Amino acid sequence: xxxxxxxxxxxxxxxxxxxxxxxxxxxxxxxxxxxxxxxxxxxxxxxxxxxxxxxxxxxxxxxxxxxxxxxxxxxxxxxxxxxxxxxxxxxxxxxxxxxxxxxxxxxxxxxxxxxxxxxxxxxxxxxxxxxxxxxxxxxxxxxxxxxxxxxxxxxxxxxxxxxxxxxxxxxxxxxxxxxxxxxxxxxxxxxxxxxxxxxxxxxxxxxxxxxxxxxxxxxxxxxxxxxxxxxxxxxxxxxxxxxxxxxxxxxxxxxxxxxxxxxxxxxxxxxxxxxxxxxxxxxxxxxxxxxxxxxxxxxxxxxxxxxxxxxxxxxxxxxxxxxxxxxxxxxxxxxxxxxxxxxxxxxxxxxxxxxxxxxxxxxxxxxxxxxxxxxxxxxxxxxxxxxxxxxxxxxxxxxxxxxxxxxxxxxxxxxxxxxxxxxxxxxxx
Amino acid sequence: xxxxxxxxxxxxxxxxxxxxxxxxxxxxxxxxxxxxxxxxxxxxxxxxxxxxxxxxxxxxxxxxxxxxxxxxxxxxxxxxxxxxxxxxxxxxxxxxxxxxxxxxxxxxxxxxxxxxxxxxxxxxxxxxxxxxxxxxxxxxxxxxxxxxxxxxxxxxxxxxxxxxxxxxxxxxxxxxxxxxxxxxxxxxxxxxxxxxxxxxxxxxxxxxxxxxxxxxxxx
Numbered sequence: 096x097x098x099x100x101x102x103x104x105x106x107x108x109x110x111x112x113x114x115x116x117x118x119x120x121x122x123x124x125x126x127x128x129x130x131x132x133x134x135x136x137x138x139x140x141x142x143x144x145x146x147x148x149x150x151x152x153x154x155x156x157x158x159x160x161x162x163x164x165x166x167x168x169x170x171x172x173x174x175x176x177x178x179x180x181x182x183x184x185x186x187x188x189x190x191x192x193x194x195x196x197x198x199x200x201x202x203x204x205x206x207x208x209x210x211x212x213x214x215x216x217x218x219x220x221x222x223x224x225x226x227x228x229x230x231x232x233x234x235x236x237x238x239x240x241x242x243x244x245x246x247x248x249x250x251x252x253x254x255x256x257x258x259x260x261x262x263x264x265x266x267x268x269x270x271x272x273x274x275x276x277x278x279x280x281x282x283x284x285x286x287x288x289x290x291x292x293x294x295x296x297x298x299x300x301x302x303x304x305x306x307x308x309x310x311x312x313x314x315x316x317x318x319x320x321x322x323x324x325x326x327x328x329x330x331x332x333x334x335x336x337x338x339x340x341x342x343x344x345x346x347x348x349x350x351x352x353x354x355x356x357x358x359x360x361x362x363x364x365x366x367x368x369x370x371x372x373x374x375x376x377x378x379x380x381x382x383x384x385x386x387x388x389x390x391x392x393x394x395x396x397x398x399x400x401x402x403x404x405x406x407x408x409x410x411x412x413x414x415x416x417x418x419x420x421x422x423x424x425x426x427x428x429x430x431x432x433x434x435x436x437x438x439x440x441x442x443x444x445x446x447x448x449x450x451x452x453x454x455x456x457x458x459x460x461x462x463x464x465x466x467x468x469x470x471x472x473x474x475x476x477x478x479x480x481x482x483x484x485x486x487x488x489x490x491x492x493x494x495x496x497x498x499x500x501x502x503x504x505x506x507x508x509x510x511x512x513x514x515x516x517x518x519x520x521x522x523x524x
Numbered sequence: 525x526x527x528x529x530x531x532x533x534x535x536x537x538x539x540x541x542x543x544x545x546x547x548x549x550x551x552x553x554x555x556x557x558x559x560x561x562x563x564x565x566x567x568x569x570x571x572x573x574x575x576x577x578x579x580x581x582x583x584x585x586x587x588x589x590x591x592x593x594x595x596x597x598x599x600x601x602x603x604x605x606x607x608x609x610x611x612x613x614x615x616x617x618x619x620x621x622x623x624x625x626x627x628x629x630x631x632x633x634x635x636x637x638x639x640x641x642x643x644x645x646x647x648x649x650x651x652x653x654x655x656x657x658x659x660x661x662x663x664x665x666x667x668x669x670x671x672x673x674x675x676x677x678x679x680x681x682x683x684x685x686x687x688x689x690x691x692x693x694x695x696x697x698x699x700x701x702x703x704x705x706x707x708x709x710x711x712x713x714x715x716x717x718x719x720x721x722x723x724x725x726x727x728x729x730x731x732x733x734x735x736x737x738x739x740x741x742x743x
Contacts, residue, residue: 096629096640101622108621427617430578431676432606432634434599518579521613521688522569 098437102444109417113449116413120453120501123399123406124493125461128486130395132465133472135484137388140474145381152373174212174339176200176324176350183353190299191220191234195320198308200347204324207346212339216240216325219311225304227281228272234303235282237311237321259307261290267301282306283314324350407504410449414442414505418512425512426520435513442512446505450498457497458490526575526684526715527551531584533570533738544570546738548584552717552731554683557710559726560719562735568719569688571735575717576686577605589683606635610677614689616669618661618676624648624668625657628675635680647675651705667698674705685709687718691725703728 106113177186178194186192201217219237224230240256257263262282264274269292274280278289287306295301312318326343340352418425425438466481476484533545544567552558562568573579575586577593585592588608593601618627628647632640648654651671661669670690677685687706691699707728710716718725726732734742 096626096632098633100626101619101630101633104621104626423617424619427611427613427619428630428634429602430576430611431631432602432680434602434634436599437634518573521573521578 098440098444102441102448105421105441106445106448109420112413112417113445116410116446116449116501117453117456119406119409119413120450120497121457121460123402124454124457124497125464126402126457127395127399127493128458128461128489129465129468130391130399131486131489132462132484133468134388134391134395135486136465136469136474136476136480137391137472139480139483141381141385141388148373148376155373174326174343175353176204176326176343176347177353178322179349179351181322181351183351186353189222191222192322195219195317195322196350198319198321200350201321201324204326204343204346207342209339209342209346212326212343214326217308217321218323218325219308219315219317219321220303220323221315223283223315225282227283231268231272232302233268234299235311235315236303236305237308237315238305239308257305257307258290259310260285260287261306262287263291263293263305264289265301265303266293266295268304285310285314403500406453407500410446410501410504411508414446414508415511417445418442418508421512422515422520423523425515426517429515429517430521438515439509439513442505442509443502446501446509447498450501451494453501454493454497458493525551525553525587525589526717527587528571528575529585529587531571531574531586532582533567533574533579534582543738545574545581548735548738548740550733550740552715554715555710555713556731557707557716557729558718558731558733559729560717560733560735561721561723561726562719563721565737566735567738568721568735570738572686572688572717572719576609576611577601603635606631607680608682609684609686610680610682612670612673612677612685612687612690614692616661616666616673616693618669618672620661623658623660624653624664624672627661627672628679630676631679637680640679643679643681644675647678651675665698666693667695667701670694670698670702671705674702678709682714684715684717687716689720689722690718691720691722699724 177183177192178196181192181194198217201215204212204215217239221235223233223235225233238257262280264272269275269289274289274292276289276292280287280289282304293300306314308321312320326339340354343350343352425433425441428438428441462485466476466484469484470476527550529549531545531548532543535542535544548567548571550558550560560568560571570579574581575588577586577588580594586594588605591604591608593605596604619630622630625644625648628644629640632644637643645654648657651674653668653671653675656664656668661672664672670693674690685706690702690706694702703725706716706718710730716729718729732742733740
């Protein structure tokens with residue numbers, strides 16, 4: 096026989112009293128566990144949504160960057176460097192520059208400290224009549240491939256050079272002349288092999304012929320001359336073309352710089368705006384959830400302590416009632432040799448058991464209620480998600496705190512019971 | 525052996541004081557069965573509680589087997605009295621939710637003993653309660669309840685048995701059974717102090733003390 100057996104038998108004898116005590120703890124802990132589970136579910140959902148949206152935004156930005164590269168390849172360059180004396184009205188009317196400048200300018204630019212320009216493409220182009228092809232008018236373009244800036248860190252060249260004795264044809268020209276890749280042709284008396292026929296681009300390129308720069312300079316009788324340098328700024332500098340122009344002008348004062356802002360940039364800007372809007376939306380949504388979570392936490396911050404306080408008062412009242420009801424029994428126990436601490440232990444052990452039982456039942460039901468509440472709040476919960484919401488730390492805390500609080504609540508009645516005078520009780524009969 | 529000398533107990537209220545015992549002295553030796561007789565309010569229960577270590581006297585001394593329980597700390601006094609003395613009450617005061625066996629074993633919670641269970645079984649056999657071992661008090665007759673109370677008082681093998689009107693609620697047959705057990709206890713070397721207003725009990729006692737208004741009027 097020990098105190099626990101005595102307490103156990105007393106609990107079985109006064110089941111209602113005990114169950115009322117358990118119910119008080121159960122409600123307080125259930126409230127705590129339910130709200131906690133709900134808050135965790137919301138918090139995890141917010142994190143999930145935010146992560147998902149961020150991933151989507153990152154994907155969108157990646158697509159935009161990729162688009163940028165592709166479009167810049169196909170639609171042209173954003174800076175064109177021309178001879179300072181070039182008549183721009185004529186340039187825009189003809190579609191190419193008539194005045195030339197030394198090819199050496201490219202090297203000067205390459206060796207400069209401008210880091211915003213990564214790619215340089217010197218060109219010599221002129222409108223000619225292709226005598227061997229029934230004087231078909233074409234734009235002959237001499238290129239020497241991409242010249243990378245000395246500080247360029249780009250690994251992928253944006254344009255491949257044209258090999259000597261080969262040519263590339265624009266889509267419309269090749270179709271008009273019935274020429275195909277691999278065929279051999281003669282241009283201004285020089286034999287060439289068609290290395291490639293470009294895809295249709297929908298601009299002047301479709302009527303152009305590209306050959307190696309040196310051969311173009313010979314054919315056009317302009318040795319060491321070019322009439323344009325196409326420069327591509329890097330992605331990060333896309334929005335600051337004026338700055339680039341100023342830097343170029345400082346290095347190449349004998350030139351003039353014009354911008355060719357393709358619609359690709361406009362579309363790109365739109366994409367960035369969408370991405371920025373998306374980011375802003377995410378931030379707003381996150382802020383909303385954070386605010387909502389804070390509001391719920393504030394509510395829980397006073398509601399839960401209130402529930403705990405009510406439970407403590409209730410348990411205290413039940414303990415006091417129990418002490419009064421057992422007055423005679425406790426007096427006899429004192430007469431049988433029970434010390435004050437034994438009597439106090441009888442009351443506190445009962446409170447302890449009520450606390451443990453209430454905490455276990457409260458957490459279990461609170462957790463289930465929290466899950467149900469979360470689902471009703473529109474949070475989809477898989478079995479794995481439900482498992483992740485099970486807060487072992489909280490369970491441990493309530494298993495420690497609830498019995499402790501129940502004991503604190505019963506402390507005063509227990510002390511009163513322990514201090515009762517057994518003689519007085521026994522004299523009362 | 526128990527001995528009280530010049531025992532006085534005054535209950536002090538807010539307005540007045542009541543003298544329950546006045547200069548009471550008595551001595552009950554081992555193997556002696558003493559009955560304290562007197563009308564209601566004569567101080568019988570006060571004497572019993574004072575001797576039992578539950579009610580400190582206003583003056584005078586109490587000696588239980590040579591030890592003044594009131595000289596001990598409350599903790600040690602409870603332990604000492606719980607092992608040296610057994611109580612039997614008129615109302616039985618059994619724990620209502622414990623069965624017979626566990627009621628008898630209750631004192632072993634306060635004073636644990638490895639032999640408690642064996643001793644409880646022996647007492648149940650002795651008091652013919654074995655068949656009722658798993659019955660709660662409400663399922664017992666009054667005589668059985670008092671026998672359970674008696675067995676419970678004897679669990680810690682006390683040397684002194686203090687009984688407060690133990691036959692007050694019993695019929696003649698059961699009263700006789702209980703009184704015979706008390707006689708048997710005394711015959712086995714125990715000390716019995718029984719307080720009662722029933723003159724019939726004195727026939728079983730070796731010593732009768734008459735208490736009136738807190739004074740011993742005859743011995």
